[in-house]
Amino acid sequence: xxxxxxxxxxxxxxxxxxxxxxxxxxxxxxxxxxxxxxxxxxxxxxxxxxxxxxxxxxxxxxxxxxxxxxxxxxxxxxxxxxxxxxxxxxxxxxxxxxxxxxxxxxxxxxxxxxxxxxxxxxxxxxxxxxxxxxxxxxxxxxxxxxxxxxxxxxxxxxxxxxxxxxxxxxxxxxxxxxxxxxxxxxxxxxxxxxxxxxxxxxxxxxxxxxxxxxxxxxxxxxxxxxxxxxxxxxxxxxxxxxxxxxxxxxxxxxxxxxxxxxxxxxxxxxxxxxxxxxxxxxxxxxxxxxxxxxxxxxxxxxxxxxxxxxxxxxxxxxxxxxxxxxxxxxxxxxxxxxxxxxxxxxxxxxxxxxxxxxxxxxxxxxxxxxxxxxxxxxxxxxxxxxxxxxxxxxxxxxxxxxxxxxxxxxxxxxxxxxxxxxxxxxxxxxxxxxxx
Amino acid sequence: xxxxxxxxxxxxxxxxxxxxxxxxxxxxxxxxxxxxxxxxxxxxxxxxxxxxxxxxxxxxxxxxxxxxxxxxxxxxxxxxxxxxxxxxxxxxxxxxxxxxxxxxxxxxxxxxxxxxxxxxxxxxxxxxxxxxxxxxxxxxxxxxxxxxxxxxxxxxxxxxxxxxxxxxxxxxxxxxxxxx
Numbered sequence: 001x002x003x004x005x006x007x008x009x010x011x012x013x014x015x016x017x018x019x020x021x022x023x024x025x026x027x028x029x030x031x032x033x034x035x036x037x038x039x040x041x042x043x044x045x046x047x048x049x050x051x052x053x054x055x056x057x058x059x060x061x062x063x064x065x066x067x068x069x070x071x072x073x074x075x076x077x078x079x080x081x082x083x084x085x086x087x088x089x090x091x092x093x094x095x096x097x098x099x100x101x102x103x104x105x106x107x108x109x110x111x112x113x114x115x116x117x118x119x120x121x122x123x124x125x126x127x128x129x130x131x132x133x134x135x136x137x138x139x140x141x142x143x144x145x146x147x148x149x150x151x152x153x154x155x156x157x158x159x160x161x162x163x164x165x166x167x168x169x170x171x172x173x174x175x176x177x178x179x180x181x182x183x184x185x186x187x188x189x190x191x192x193x194x195x196x197x198x199x200x201x202x203x204x205x206x207x208x209x210x211x212x213x214x215x216x217x218x219x220x221x222x223x224x225x226x227x228x229x230x231x232x233x234x235x236x237x238x239x240x241x242x243x244x245x246x247x248x249x250x251x252x253x254x255x256x257x258x259x260x261x262x263x264x265x266x267x268x269x270x271x272x273x274x275x276x277x278x279x280x281x282x283x284x285x286x287x288x289x290x291x292x293x294x295x296x297x298x299x300x301x302x303x304x305x306x307x308x309x310x311x312x313x314x315x316x317x318x319x320x321x322x323x324x325x326x327x328x329x330x331x332x333x334x335x336x337x338x339x340x341x342x343x344x345x346x347x348x349x350x351x352x353x354x355x356x357x358x359x360x361x362x363x364x365x366x367x368x369x370x371x372x373x374x375x376x377x378x379x380x381x382x383x384x385x386x387x388x389x390x391x392x393x394x395x396x397x398x399x400x401x402x403x404x405x406x407x408x409x410x411x412x413x414x415x416x417x418x419x420x421x422x423x424x425x426x427x428x429x430x431x432x433x434x435x436x
Numbered sequence: 437x438x439x440x441x442x443x444x445x446x447x448x449x450x451x452x453x454x455x456x457x458x459x460x461x462x463x464x465x466x467x468x469x470x471x472x473x474x475x476x477x478x479x480x481x482x483x484x485x486x487x488x489x490x491x492x493x494x495x496x497x498x499x500x501x502x503x504x505x506x507x508x509x510x511x512x513x514x515x516x517x518x519x520x521x522x523x524x525x526x527x528x529x530x531x532x533x534x535x536x537x538x539x540x541x542x543x544x545x546x547x548x549x550x551x552x553x554x555x556x557x558x559x560x561x562x563x564x565x566x567x568x569x570x571x572x573x574x575x576x577x578x579x580x581x582x583x584x585x586x587x588x589x590x591x592x593x594x595x596x597x598x599x600x601x602x603x604x605x606x607x608x609x610x611x612x613x614x615x616x
Contacts, residue, residue, distance in 0.1 A: 209591035297560040343554035
């Protein structure tokens with residue numbers, strides 16, 4: 001909406017800036033972080049995030065974190081620091097004509113000052129419309145040094161929301177399972193990190209597999225599968241207290257937990273009655289309801305945002321495909337026909353799309369389907385991609401790359417043109433979930 | 437339909453092989469299956485010598501004898517298949533025989549899949565494989581309470597590579613005797 005230039009010019013300008021941006025980042029950003037944009041992004045918006053004045057705060061400049069966040073969204077192309085015509089720090093003003101000449105439509109300046117209330121620091125920043133020469137947004141955010149990165153993510157969220165009208169996702173979190181070592185020294189760890197992979201912390205670890213982390217809708221609890229008792233069980237863990245409870249430990253498979261939108265119910269895969277079927281479990285009462293009844297595999301349920309339907313993987317037609325089934329039980333309706341393998345369907349937050357693992361000739365890739373048109377779009381390029389997770393604003397999909405040749409965790413824009421890798425420590429990644 | 441025919445065929449095959457091993461000379465059938473598993477093993481002279489404990493057929497050996505028929509505990513599967521290949525029937529026959537002779541012995545059947553595709557779907561696929569092995573063992577005399585199936589999917593690969601040569605070693609069911 002902001003940048004109605006023709007696509008060709010937009011791409012050219014974009015690629016030019018990208019090169020400069022990459023150069024500028026080399027010396028500034030952390031080595032493991034890469035934003036890999038292989039094609040021009042139509043309509044990605046030029047923005048300049050000028051380094052903040054932050055003499056009193058050690059560590060990475062908040063502006064770099066903000067710029068990297070914005071670049072990773074695929075919606076913005078931040079200007080490389082070396083290309084900036086000036087570097088004003090508040091209370092200095094902005095010389096708008098020089099930014100206009102540099103092709104910039106928005107400029108952000110800011111600084112960190114001693115906090116006035118209880119917090120030791122305060123970040124103040126202003127977002128300017130460089131064309132009109134007006135201030136669009138100005139905020140002061142108190143914080144302590146340990147929360148510097150979160151503060152930068154909040155600033156990126158505020159800028160993103162101001163300019164796109166959509167919720168920012170930079171101050172959200174992800175959960176994933178890592179596996180390392182082999183044989184007796186094998187270790188599985190369930191970890192939570194910021195959406196950019198930083199500030200990882202361990203939720204739990206085990207010498208036996210941990211699978212399928214799922215955030216409760218309020219972000220306070222996590223359901224996951226653990227084989228710690230040498231058999232599969234589903235646990236629910238309170239993330240602030242660490243307290244946890246086994247909610248399902250029936251004979252056979254206890255897998256694929258998915259929270260209902262109201263947080264009261266878990267959809268699960270259980271094979272206690274002979275083969276994998278979808279059940280719903282009322283978490284408080286423990287009452288269980290069987291949803292599917294078929295000799296085939298039924299698994300990987302995901303709730304529609306209105307709570308009325310579940311999408312699931314079933315091979316009742318011979319090959320794994322996605323089916324929609326009423327959450328109260330009923331006749332499943334097949335959704336996918338393109339390709340021999342479509343699994344792990346997950347609804348976008350607005351319920352209009354389904355992301356999935358799509359198996360084709362090139363391997364297993366992440367795709368999404370528009371539920372209105374039923375068109376499928378492949379958005380990843382790996383050979384062994386899996387575990388799609390929508391960002392809470394629905395505009396980015398995170399997924400796991402298993403082919404060993406790449407960083408294991410990545411995110412992509414919905415058009416597939418912006419691929420960003422997420423740094424992970426602790427071995428190969430086995431599954432990822434995005435916080436609400 | 438095709439699936440069902442294959443299943444019926446397998447059941448018949450199990451029934452026949454079960455009859456012949458029980459009805460015939462146990463030492464011979466077990467000995468024959470041991471030698472079929474490869475000259476390297478048969479050549480070390482241990483496979484028959486370690487047997488004979490507690491009145492069981494001499495050729496079966498005990499669980500801890502390194503070269504006995506029971507030392508072979510991994511069944512491999514073709515891509516996207518839960519069918520037990522003919523070459524593994526003698527292995528299952530030996531384990532079924534052992535279990536039927538030792539009613540107190542339990543075994544865990546760990547099902548595994550290669551890493552391709554979605555992890556929870558792979559758990560379900562690996563359960564099918566473990567269930568195939570369980571059916572075969574039970575048809576040949578193992579008791580219901582002796583066997584437990586655990587389906588790990590792609591989570592515990594035997595080999596960590598990302599190509600077919602690794603995947604074929606990861607599509608497997610492991611017969612695990614607790615404590616052995």
